[in-house]
Each structure stands twice: as structure tokens, then as C-alpha cells.
Amino acid sequence: MNDLPAPVPFLDLLRIEELDQNLYRGRCHAGAPLRAFGGQVAAQALTAGGHTVDPERTVHSLHGYFLRPGDPARPIVYQVERLRDGRSYATRRVTAVQGGEAIFVFSASFKRPEPAAGERQRTMPPVPGPEELEDAFAVWAATSPEDFATTTGFHSLEMRFVPADAPGLPPEPAGVPQQFVWMRTGTPLPADDPLVHACALTYLSDLTLAPTTALHLQKPRFQRSEPNQVALASLDHAMWFHRPFRADEWVLYAQRSPSASDGRGLALGEFYDRDGVLIASAVQEALLRELRSPSG
Structure with missing residues (x-):
């Protein structure tokens, strides 16, 4: 098994520079060859928008559209619009611009905490804990060392895939592939900054959600050595x-894909902490096209 590089500080992936009021600049690593990783673009957009909001208000929802692939070799400028500041809620729109063109548009809503009227949630499946599972990046480094070496940005996190035959997994409905992955940042985050943790989870949420739509065609990138069978790209993300x-503590990402059609796939995700508390939900639509063989 290949030795893994030491993780770089995860906070470096969220760092942006303030250029002027409501204007920021950042850089994103590649998620695929010549394409900036969409999860980092979304996380930096949330960082930019969150910097213009009262820290007492925490983000409760975000919605984004990926318009063009970002270039990891060039900086990205984030333009923030302050759409609303109400008594409880605040709304921001962020446009990520590169080369004079919008590559990502994003809106986020923030609110002040308030007492719950009565809480409920879906129960987390009793899956094996991350300590019992293989390090996904160690497996990837061993099976696809060249691919692994080109994606240094991912070295700032940890992942463990739950095997499909693990005890405790719910049965997979017909036509609805699913996967369960433990995740966390590879380095500690500030304990007293909810925005940083929300931005980090936004980054993590884009790692395996689009690949869930293609599980009926191929294994996720981190678990296979064979070439891509499909073209995948995030279209929108919420x-x-x-x-x-x-x-920076282990969270379980429970994912399923109820539909694939018309060159698109839909995936739903839920995040749980180690105590089984449902902390966040995600939905993504992805471009999903089968690749033709060179002779096809």
C-alpha cells in the first residue's frame, strides 16, 4: 500500500482574499483534469457570502448552478449581492466569475437560531463505524497511483466507504442505487466558527453525490482502477x-439516486453525526452520459 502524503490544512481550501466590499478572490484545485472541483467553488462562494452576514446568523440553505467548468490554474472572483437583511433571515447571492464569465451562481439563506417547535428526523442506519473500514485514499493510491497523485486537493480529507454487503444497511430498492460513506476533514477546524464547518461540509457534499447517479454503471472513482465508463459533471447543487x-469529526453521508434519464442523474444525500443526529441534507442533479469506446 502506498504511503499517503500528509494532509494540508483544510482551511487552506476555503481561504479567499477580500478585494473590496462584496468582492473576493480565491483559487480552487482540480477535481477532474483541467476542471476546478465544484465542491470547493461552492464552499468558497459560501465563505464569501457568509463574510457579509452577521455571525449570529448561520446558513440554513444554499442553492447553486454550475454554468461552466472552472480552470484550476486561474483565480476565481466571487461577487456578493446583499439581497435581504430581515429581522431573522438574511439572503445573499454570489456569482463566481473567471475570465469575465460566470462559472457558478449561488444563493444562500442565513438565520438566527430559535427554539424548535418539536423535533423529528429519519433514523440513521446502523452501519459499521469508520474505524472498521478501509481508508478510501489508501485504496485509491494503491489501485490508481497516477490518478491519485494528480488530485492533491483531496489529500486534506478522510473517507471510508461502507461495503454494500455490510450488516445494518437498509435494502436497496429496485432502481435506486445507494452508497454510504464516512467523511471528515483531514485537519482540525476552529470550534467556534459554524460558517467554516458549513463551508467544509459543502465541500465534502460534492465528492460522491454525482457518482451515486452512476453506480449502476461503474464504481466511484475512489474505488476503481478501470477507466471512466461515463461522463459526470455537477449541474446544480442544494x-x-x-x-x-x-x-472535522466523522459524519456519515447516506446517498441514493432515484432517477437517471435524459443524460441526467438525480442524487439525494443525508449527513449524520456519530450520535445518529441528522445534521444536513443535499440534492444534486448531474450530467450523466455513457462514454463511447474509441472504436464505437
Whole structure:
């Protein structure tokens, strides 16, 4: 098994520079060859929008559209619009611009905490804990060392895939592939900054959600050595944050894909902490096209 590089500080992936009021600049690593990782673009957009909001208000939802692939070799400028500041809620729109063109548009809503009227949630499946599972990046480094070496940004986190035959997994409905992955940042995050943890979870949420739509065609990138069978790209992404959490502690990402058609796939995800608390939900639509063989 290959030795893994030491993780770089995860906070470096969220760092942006303030250029002027409501104007920020950042850089994103590649998620695929010559394409900036969409989860980092969304996380930096949330960082930019969150910097213009009263810290007492925490993000509770975000919605984004990926318009063009970002270039990881060039900086990205984030333009923030302050759409609303009400007594309880605040709304921000962020446009990520590169080369004079919008590559990502994003809106986020923030609110002040308030007492719950009566809480409920779906129960987390009793899956094996992360300590019992293989390190996904160690497996990836061993099976696809060249691919692994080109994606240094992912070295700032940890992942453990739950095997499909693990005890406790709910049965997979016909036509609805599913996967369960433990995740966390590879380095500690500030304990007293909910925005940082929300941005980190936004980054994590984009790692395996689109690949869930293609599980009927191929294994996720981190678990296979064979070439891609499909073209995958995030089209839009939405998240809802339900309860406080820490992204530098293990969270379970329960994902399923109820539909694939018309060159698109839909995936739903739920995040749980180690105590089984549902902390966030995510939905993503992805471009999903089978690749033709060179002779096809």
C-alpha cells in the first residue's frame, strides 16, 4: 500500500482574499483534469457570502448552478449581492466569475437560531463505524497511483466507504442505487466558527453525490482502477443545514439516486453525526452520459 502524503490544512481550501466590499478572490484545485472541483467553488462562494452576514446568523440553505467548468490554474472572483437583511433571515447571492464569465451562481439563506417547535428526523442506519473500514485514499493510491497523485486537493480529507454487503444497511430498492460513506476533514477546524464547518461540509457534499447517479454503471472513482465508463459533471447543487455539527469529526453521508434519464442523474444525500443526529441534507442533479469506446 502506498504511503499517503500528509494532509494540508483544510482551511487552506476555503481561504479567499477580500478585494473590496462584496468582492473576493480565491483559487480552487482540480477535481477532474483541467476542471476546478465544484465542491470547493461552492464552499468558497459560501465563505464569501457568509463574510457579509452577521455571525449570529448561520446558513440554513444554499442553492447553486454550475454554468461552466472552472480552470484550476486561474483565480476565481466571487461577487456578493446583499439581497435581504430581515429581522431573522438574511439572503445573499454570489456569482463566481473567471475570465469575465460566470462559472457558478449561488444563493444562500442565513438565520438566527430559535427554539424548535418539536423535533423529528429519519433514523440513521446502523452501519459499521469508520474505524472498521478501509481508508478510501489508501485504496485509491494503491489501485490508481497516477490518478491519485494528480488530485492533491483531496489529500486534506478522510473517507471510508461502507461495503454494500455490510450488516445494518437498509435494502436497496429496485432502481435506486445507494452508497454510504464516512467523511471528515483531514485537519482540525476552529470550534467556534459554524460558517467554516458549513463551508467544509459543502465541500465534502460534492465528492460522491454525482457518482451515486452512476453506480449502476461503474464504481466511484475512489474505488476503481478501470477507466471512466461515463461522463459526470455537477449541474446544480442544494443543501439544507438542520442542526449544529463539526465537519472535522466523522459524519456519515447516506446517498441514493432515484432517477437517471435524459443524460441526467438525480442524487439525494443525508449527513449524520456519530450520535445518529441528522445534521444536513443535499440534492444534486448531474450530467450523466455513457462514454463511447474509441472504436464505437
